[in-house]
Amino acid sequence: MDNDIRILIGLTDLNIDFDAKAEQHFNETNLNGTATITWNLLLTYATNCEKFGTPMVHNGIKMVTHKGPRIAFKFQNYRIRKQKFL
Numbered sequence: 001m002d003n004d005i006r007i008l009i010g011l012t013d014l015n016i017d018f019d020a021k022a023e024q025h026f027n028e029t030n031l032n033g034t035a036t037i038t039w040n041l042l043l044t045y046a047t048n049c050e051k052f053g054t055p056m057v058h059n060g061i062k063m064v065t066h067k068g069p070r071i072a073f074k075f076q077n078y079r080i081r082k083q084k085f086l
Contacts, residue, residue, distance in 0.1 A: 019079075035074040
């Protein structure tokens with residue numbers, strides 16, 4: 001993800017990137033009469049434990065949606081796929 005796009009949509013976590021499984025990086029929809037942009041993102045971390053260096057076990061994913069700030073008179077939603085680990 002380009003650093004300019006990160007600043008534009010207000011992301012500070014460097015572990016968030018565009019979701020490769022999504023068809024598009026964002027979708028523009030009209031929810032309840034308001035223009036809304038939904039960003040498709042993926043949150044994942046290194047697969048090795050920082051303390052011990054052992055590989056972590058993947059435990060599925062969780063899809064969450066967060067509301068973001070308004071930009072250019074449009075609301076923003078972040079649809080984030082979070083990688084879960086054991």
